[in-house]
Amino acid sequence: MNVADKTRQVSKLAIENLYGIILTDKDIQINETKPEFEGDYTLVLFSFIKQLKKPPEQLGKEIGEHLLKNNTDLFSGFNIVKGFLNLSVNEIYWIDFLNSNYKEVNYGKKNANGKKVMVEYSSPNTNKPLHLGHLRNIFLGWSIAEILKANGFEVVKTCIVNDRGIHICKSMIAWQLFANGETPGSTGKKGDHFVGDYYVKFNEESKRQVEELLAKGMSKEEAEKEAPVMKATQQMLLEWEAGKPEVIALWKKMNGWVYEGFDVTYKRIGADFAKIYYESDTYLLGKKFVEEGLKQGVFFKKDDGSVWIDLTDEGLDEKLVLRKDGTSVYITQDLGLAQEKYDDLHYDQSIYVIGDEQNYHMKVLKLILKKLGKPYADGVFHLSYGMVELPGGRMKSREGNTVDADDLVDEMVSISGRHTEELGKVKDFSTEELKELYDIIGLGALKFFLLRVDPKKKMIFNPEESIDFHGFTGPFIQYTHARIKSILRKEIKASHELRATNLLPLEKKLIIKLEQYLTIVEQAAIEHNPSVLAIYAFEVAKTFNTFYTEHSVMKAESEVKKHLRLQVCELTIHVIASAMGLLGIKVPERM
RNA sequence: GGUCCGGUAGCUCAGUUGAAUAGAGCAAUUGCCUUCUAAGCAAUAGGUCAUUGGUUUGAAUCCAAUCCGGAUCACCA
CATH class of the missing domain: 3.30.1360.70 (Arginyl tRNA synthetase N-terminal domain)
Incomplete structure (x- = not known):
C-alpha cells in the first residue's frame, strides 16, 4: 500500500x-x-x-x-x-521504499487477478486506408489493453473488420470501371491506399452523375438513387449476398490488397490482435437473438413484419432490430458478435473502443443484452473517445480530406531524423541504429500527442503546426530517459549497503512522485484513461530534470549520497520506461 | 425538438468524488552549456474558470436557468 x-x-x-x-x-x-x-x-x-x-x-x-x-x-x-x-x-519510510524497489524492473505491475478482458479496437472498413482518427483509436485500445495487463487482467486484443456492405462495393465498382486491370503490384502502391483511391473515384463519379441527372430536372433524392454507378453498386451488393463467384473473387482480391496494406501499418505502429472477427462471418449471427427476444416478449413485431424493441421506458426510442425483409441491421450483427465473443472467451469485461458518435448505439446494445438476460451484458463497456478534427472541421474520407496514417507517421519520423541530425549527438550510430532511433522518437511524439488528452474529449489536430518535440511531449520524456541512461552507463551500481539520511527537497520530491506510480497505474485502468499515465510520466521526467540540474550524481557530496542518487536514477528509469511502455512508446538509450 | 457531451491563459490541454493564492506545455520576454546529454533548467508576463442565480464554513468542481459549439435520435454502418 x-x-x-x-x-x-x-x-x-x-x-x-x-x-x-x-x-x-x-x-x-x-x-x-x-x-x-x-x-x-x-x-x-x-x-x-x-x-x-x-x-x-x-x-x-x-x-x-x-x-x-x-x-x-x-x-x-x-x-x-x-x-x-x-x-x-518519516524519512526512513522513503529511504526504505527506495531501497526495496530500485532494482525492481516490474515495479508498478500487479499479479494476475484471474479476470479476463477482451479489448476490441481499430475495427476499420476495408474500403480506405487508416487515418488519424484510427490512430487515436488504435493507440488508445492498445494502451488500455497493456494497462489492464499491468493491473493483473488477462487481456485478449481483438478487431472487427467491416469487410462487407455497400461501401466495399463502391470501391469494387470503381475499380471495375476505371482501373483497366491495374493492381497495387503493377502501380507500386500500398494496397489499402490503392483501394481507397477507387473509393474516392467512386464518389467523384457518383457526384458527377447526380449533377447530370439534376440538370435533367430530377430531384436530388431520386438522382442519388438513379445514378448508374449507384445502381451498379446496389446490384453488386445483391450479387455478393447471393455468393456470385466473380463478385466474391473480386471482393476477396481487393480485401486482400487492403489487408496487406493494413499489416504494414499495424506492424510499424506496433498494433497487434489475438483474434480478428470479420463482419462477413458475423453479419448473419444475430438473427437467433430476434427469435429469442420475440419469445421472451422483449421484442415485438410490427404489421409489416419488422421487429423492434421499445426502449422508451429508458428514455430512448423504439429501435429496429430486424428489417421487414428479414435482413439484419447493424445492431443485430452486434448482438450476434457479442455472443460469439463471449463464447470464445468467457470474459469479465468486454471493451469496445469506438468513437463517441456511437454512444447511443452502444447504450442500446448493452441495454438489449441486459433485457435478454445475458450474463455478460454488465461486462460490456464502451470506451468512447472524441473525434480528431482538423481546424476546418471533421475529416471526410469520402472527399479524401483526411490525415493519412502512413503519411503522418512518415512525416513524424522524418522530422525526428532532421532534429536528431541537427543536434548531432549520435554521429557514431549506424544507419540501422539511426533508423530505429528516428522511429522511436517520431512514433513516440505521435503516440504521446494522441494519448496525453482525455479520451472522452474531442481534439483538434492542426497539420500546419507539426507535433512538438519540446515540453509536454513524448520526446521530452524519452530524452530524460536517455540522460539517466548516460549516467548509469558508467557502470557504477547503486548499493544497498550505503543508507542515506537527510534527503534534500528535490531528492524527496522525486521519491514521493515515484512512490505514486502504483496508484497511477490503477487509476488509468479504473478510468480507462491512458492520459493519466502520460501526464504522470511527464511530471516524473520534469521532476527528475530539475533534480538533475541542481544535484550531481557522479560527483555527489559523499559516497552515500552518490548511491542514493544512483538508486533514484534506477527507479526513475524503470518508472519512465514502464509508464511509456504502457502507452506503447519506446524509450531510447541515447538520443 | 428529445437525449448526451463539451466551453478554464493568445493556442493545446490538466484540474470536475467540493478545500489552502486555479496549474502545465507551446508561443512572448530574460538569464544559464570549461560541470553526469541545453530535445534541458530557472525566471517574467499572461485568467470575469461561457453567463446568471442557488446550495455550502468553502464552488472551476454540486443544482437550476440561459448562451455558444458538437454528437446522436435511419428498414446506413
Missing part, C-alpha cells in the same frame, strides 16, 4: 479511536501538501470541525499527536494551518 492510502487508513483509525465515530474511507480526505507548506500529505479537517464541534487547531493537534504516537515509522511531524493537518512522512 502506498503512503497516501496508509495515511488515510491510520487517520480514519485515529479519528474513530479519539472521538468514537464511525467513518468510511470516503470521509477521509488526503491531499498532497502544497509546496508552500511544510509536510508531505495533508488531512483536511473541515468536515470534522462541525461534527465534533472543536476548533481546527485543537482537532489538528489531537489527531496529529495521536498519529505521531501510534505510527512512529510512518510520520515524523505535523503542523496545522487553518483546517489542514500537514503530515511529514
